[in-house]
Amino acid sequence: MISLLWLVPALPFASALVLLLFGSRFSRRATAAVGVGSIGLSALISILVAVSFLGAPSAGNSYTQVLWTWMHVASFEPQIGLYLDALSLVMILVVTFVAFLIHIYSAEFMIADDGYSRFFGYMNLFVASMITLLLGSNLMLLLLGWEGVGLCSYLLIGFWYRDPANGLAARKAFIVTRVGDTAMMLGLFLLFTQLGTLGIQDLMQRASEQWHSGSTYAVVAAFLLLGGAVGKSAQLPLQVWLPDAMAGPTPTSALLHAATMVTAGVYLIARTHVLFSLAPAAQFAVALVGAATLLLAGFSALTQHDIKRVLAYSTVSQIGYMFLALGVGAWQAAIFHFVTHAFFKALLFLGAGVIINALDDEHSIFRMGGLRKELPVAFWTFLIAGCSLAGLPFITAGFFSKDLIIWQTWSANQGHAGFWIAGMIGALLTSLYIFRVIFRVFFGPLGTPVTKRPGYAMTIPCLTLALLSIVGGYVKGPLLRFLHLTLPQTIEAHAGGLTEIGSEAIAGVLFLTGVYFAYVFHLQRRSLADVLVANPVGRLLHQWWLGDWGFDWLYDRAFVQPFIWATYINKSDFVDALYIGIARLAELSYRGLSSTETGRVRWYATAMAAGSVLFIALVLFL
Amino acid sequence: MELTFYIASAVAILSTLLMLTRMNVVHALLYLIVSLLGVAVVFYLLGAPFVAALEAIVYAGAIMVLFLFVVMMLNLGKHAADTEKQWLTPGIWIGPVLLASVLIIEVVYLSRGNTADSVAGAVGPKQVAIALFGPYLIGVELSSMLLLAGLVGAYHLGYRKAEKPEIQHDAHTHERRADASGDLVLAGTDQSARTP
Amino acid sequence: MLAGILFSLGLISLLVRRNLIFVLMSLEVMLNAAGLAFVVAGSRWHQADGQVVFMFILAMAAAEVAVGLALVLQIYRRFKSLDVDELSEMRG
Numbered sequence: 001m002i003s004l005l006w007l008v009p010a011l012p013f014a015s016a017l018v019l020l021l022f023g024s025r026f027s028r029r030a031t032a033a034v035g036v037g038s039i040g041l042s043a044l045i046s047i048l049v050a051v052s053f054l055g056a057p058s059a060g061n062s063y064t065q066v067l068w069t070w071m072h073v074a075s076f077e078p079q080i081g082l083y084l085d086a087l088s089l090v091m092i093l094v095v096t097f098v099a100f101l102i103h104i105y106s107a108e109f110m111i112a113d114d115g116y117s118r119f120f121g122y123m124n125l126f127v128a129s130m131i132t133l134l135l136g137s138n139l140m141l142l143l144l145g146w147e148g149v150g151l152c153s154y155l156l157i158g159f160w161y162r163d164p165a166n167g168l169a170a171r172k173a174f175i176v177t178r179v180g181d182t183a184m185m186l187g188l189f190l191l192f193t194q195l196g197t198l199g200i201q202d203l204m205q206r207a208s209e210q211w212h213s214g215s216t217y218a219v220v221a222a223f224l225l226l227g228g229a230v231g232k233s234a235q236l237p238l239q240v241w242l243p244d245a246m247a248g249p250t251p252t253s254a255l256l257h258a259a260t261m262v263t264a265g266v267y268l269i270a271r272t273h274v275l276f277s278l279a280p281a282a283q284f285a286v287a288l289v290g291a292a293t294l295l296l297a298g299f300s301a302l303t304q305h306d307i308k309r310v311l312a313y314s315t316v317s318q319i320g321y322m323f324l325a326l327g328v329g330a331w332q333a334a335i336f337h338f339v340t341h342a343f344f345k346a347l348l349f350l351g352a353g354v355i356i357n358a359l360d361d362e363h364s365i366f367r368m369g370g371l372r373k374e375l376p377v378a379f380w381t382f383l384i385a386g387c388s389l390a391g392l393p394f395i396t397a398g399f400f401s402k403d404l405i406i407w408q409t410w411s412a413n414q415g416h417a418g419f420w421i422a423g424m425i426g427a428l429l430t431s432l433y434i435f436r437v438i439f440r441v442f443f444g445p446l447g448t449p450v451t452k453r454p455g456y457a458m459t460i461p462c463l464t465l466a467l468l469s470i471v472g473g474y475v476k477g478p479l480l481r482f483l484h485l486t487l488p489q490t491i492e493a494h495a496g497g498l499t500e501i502g503s504e505a506i507a508g509v510l511f512l513t514g515v516y517f518a519y520v521f522h523l524q525r526r527s528l529a530d531v532l533v534a535n536p537v538g539r540l541l542h543q544w545w546l547g548d549w550g551f552d553w554l555y556d557r558a559f560v561q562p563f564i565w566a567t568y569i570n571k572s573d574f575v576d577a578l579y580i581g582i583a584r585l586a587e588l589s590y591r592g593l594s595s596t597e598t599g600r601v602r603w604y605a606t607a608m609a610a611g612s613v614l615f616i617a618l619v620l621f622l
Numbered sequence: 623m624e625l626t627f628y629i630a631s632a633v634a635i636l637s638t639l640l641m642l643t644r645m646n647v648v649h650a651l652l653y654l655i656v657s658l659l660g661v662a663v664v665f666y667l668l669g670a671p672f673v674a675a676l677e678a679i680v681y682a683g684a685i686m687v688l689f690l691f692v693v694m695m696l697n698l699g700k701h702a703a704d705t706e707k708q709w710l711t712p713g714i715w716i717g718p719v720l721l722a723s724v725l726i727i728e729v730v731y732l733s734r735g736n737t738a739d740s741v742a743g744a745v746g747p748k749q750v751a752i753a754l755f756g757p758y759l760i761g762v763e764l765s766s767m768l769l770l771a772g773l774v775g776a777y778h779l780g781y782r783k784a785e786k787p788e789i790q791h792d793a794h795t796h797e798r799r800a801d802a803s804g805d806l807v808l809a810g811t812d813q814s815a816r817t818p
Numbered sequence: 819m820l821a822g823i824l825f826s827l828g829l830i831s832l833l834v835r836r837n838l839i840f841v842l843m844s845l846e847v848m849l850n851a852a853g854l855a856f857v858v859a860g861s862r863w864h865q866a867d868g869q870v871v872f873m874f875i876l877a878m879a880a881a882e883v884a885v886g887l888a889l890v891l892q893i894y895r896r897f898k899s900l901d902v903d904e905l906s907e908m909r910g
Contacts, residue, residue: 772881
């Protein structure tokens with residue numbers, strides 16, 4: 001059963017190929033059947049593989065399936081191999097299952113669109129690339145998957161290509177992640193040249209043998225890999241692409257930019273955790289990046305008025321939590337948070353999609369209102385997901401995972417009080433911004449009227465994810481134990497002054513505080529929100545946070561404008577001059593020769609006489 | 623003998639020079655005729671009396687007369703003479719004179735080796751006739767075709783729907799070529815003598 | 819040498835004068851000079867060829883004059899002038 005592992009990426013690949021080549025000839029039903037069915041089968045096979053893996057644990061707690069050798073170049077022979085262990089198993093289960101639900105949802109969501117088959121083709125290609133990334137046993141395959149998801153992200157963000165703004169957003173996403181990808185590739189080159197192999201497990205082993213903790217190679221390689229992770233996961237300073245990526249269809253935002261693709265960076269760091277353990281400076285940087293990002297994104301999310309942008313910043317913030325966890329050495333906590341985050345973030349996006357669809361493509365929360373009675377399913381699922389995000393104690397999954405992270409920032413060996421404070425402030429901000437959205441959208445007077453109600457294909461995935469957002473947290477114990485097979489146990493230092501329960505209690509209080517303030521400002525007395533913004537300081541902060549802390553402005557000034565200037569300068573470079581020179585020469589000689597054709601007989605006669613005289617002279621005297 | 627040669631050549635050159643510089647076309651033509659006659663004398667002195675005669679009759683007689691006809695027909699009056707004066711500025715002469723002098727120098731340089739004979743052998747008309755009927759027969763036929771082409775061309779180009787009668791220039795030429803051309807040409811001449 | 823001088827004179831005249839008739843006349847001068855050269859050469863080598871060629875030249879000159887003058891007439895009718903420089907439509 002476990003040998004069917006290769007089907008998990010292969011089925012989506014095959015269906016992507018079919019859909020992209022022939023999809024325009026299929027009916028909607030056929031396209032949906034192929035697109036959704038392949039992911040469904042993939043998910044089913046993942047479950048079977050999981051059962052088989054758990055039932056009969058193999059040596060080293062991992063299973064490798066080599067398919068074939070990619071290339072033979074001198075001594076460089078990377079293989080197409082799939083490596084299954086606890087980490088990748090958890091991740092492919094989540095990815096395929098969430099993708100399956102989102103595909104069912106988008107079968108109805110995208111029904112009116114012309115590019116129906118194209119959409120499913122791209123989505124399937126994405127899932128296939130993601131699975132390849134997760135299951136790749138060597139860095140080449142991981143890189144293949146990495147680039148594949150980048151490509152699909154570009155294709156899907158710019159899905160409605162007729163609007164040039166979407167193309168620009170897609171380009172921005174691709175270019176910014178490219179910066180990160182370059183760093184990552186440099187890191188891979190470094191690892192390969194220094195350690196002589198690309199197989200991930202081999203790499204980790206050799207690194208731990210050859211490099212001592214804090215060695216330059218390890219630190220540099222780890223920083224470079226961090227660069228790649230930062231790019232793909234939209235952390236500081238490369239977070240600018242994710243809010244603009246909301247230009248794509250909502251199922252894309254749900255799948256790529258919430259649940260799966262953006263967590264590829266988290267996976268990378270978790271996979272190469274040995275390397276990061278060898279480079280404490282890099283690991284600290286990971287935590288720092290995570291903490292800074294979660295705060296920054298939290299503040300930005302408070303000011304946004306497009307519902308999807310709020311969720312985008314929320315994603316950035318939550319991944320910041322995962323990075324924070326990785327940075328303090330809380331490996332399992334990070335993956336646990338990934339699992340729960342996938343559930344509730346995808347649900348939030350799907351709910352937002354329901355609302356947007358129902359309100360005939362209205363995105364601004366300030367124009368929505370009173371949808372509690374109109375879209376009850378959307379309301380309840382969104383509420384559950386929002387509570388899970390903010391961490392409603394005990395009954396939501398998010399509570400368990402997020403508070404585990406926050407606790408470990410205090411208690412872990414590499415933890416730091418500053419990180420704990422950042423995590424707490426982030427929790428407050430999270431509940432503030434998500435309940436701001438909930439109160440604005442679902443409560444209060446009716447805003448834009450509802451024109452469409454979602455069908456079963458859209459509501460059932462939402463309900464399923466809502467259920468998972470509640471019960472997902474109860475698997476904490478077994479999950480953590482399972483992940484321990486691969487990821488090392490977090491080293492707990494003596495936690496002075498605070499217990500886990502205490503930390504959780506404080507987090508719960510902050511959650512309620514956030515709800516209260518959101519209630520006050522966005523439901524009870526909405527004018528207060530306006531007053532706050534009208535205040536000069538308030539307005540300044542609002543503008544600043546709305547513009548993503550000025551990062552877009554900065555990058556535009558620092559990189560984009562000089563580049564455009566350079567291209568203008570270079571428009572007529574010396575190579576052009578060479579070709580233009582040749583044309584100019586031809587033109588000159590044409591002018592010169594044509595001016596000898598005066599049409600005057602005497603001129604011609606002179607020319608003939610002079611020519612013959614010259615010729616005779618030449619013959620005579622030379 | 624030598625003296626005659628020098629005098630004749632001097633006459634030729636002088637009259638050519640004069641021809642170049644005349645304002646009046648008819649005057650220039652007359653000077654040209656004189657020059658041609660001078661050259662005819664030179665031919666005779668070279669021992670080619672037949673060619674001398676030909677030169678005088680055909681060249682000076684027919685061709686120059688043709689020129690005169692056309693000039694008279696065009697009726698260029700004083701206005702033409704004035705424009706000629708206008709056109710011939712002194713500066714205009716420099717270039718061509720320079721070019722021609724270079725040419726002359728070259729010719730002189732070429733001819734300086736051959737001082738050999740002074741008296742050229744006489745080649746009588748009989749010899750010429752045998753050559754024409756012998757190896758140069760094709761040339762004769764070709765030149766008659768050329769003349770035919772010239773005839774037709776001149777007729778066509780000179781054709782005018784106006785009632786002014788056209789003079790068929792070729793008629794005279796062809797009459798002179800009777801011994802060489804043959805009946806073919808004459809036959810064409812008769813027909814073209816009619817005015818359209 | 820006489821032929822050479824005459825030829826050069828004809829050349830000068832050809833280049834200098836703008837009246838079409840003069841151009842044709844100078845052409846005749848040049849042809850005549852060339853013929854003279856031929857006859858001299860034939861006489862020098864005691865062969866009839868020189869004179870034969872002279873006769874061909876003569877025939878050719880006659881034909882050329884005929885056609886040329888007919889053209890002169892046409893030109894005069896068209897352009898109302900005999901300036902050679904006026905006839906420069908084939909320029910460029």
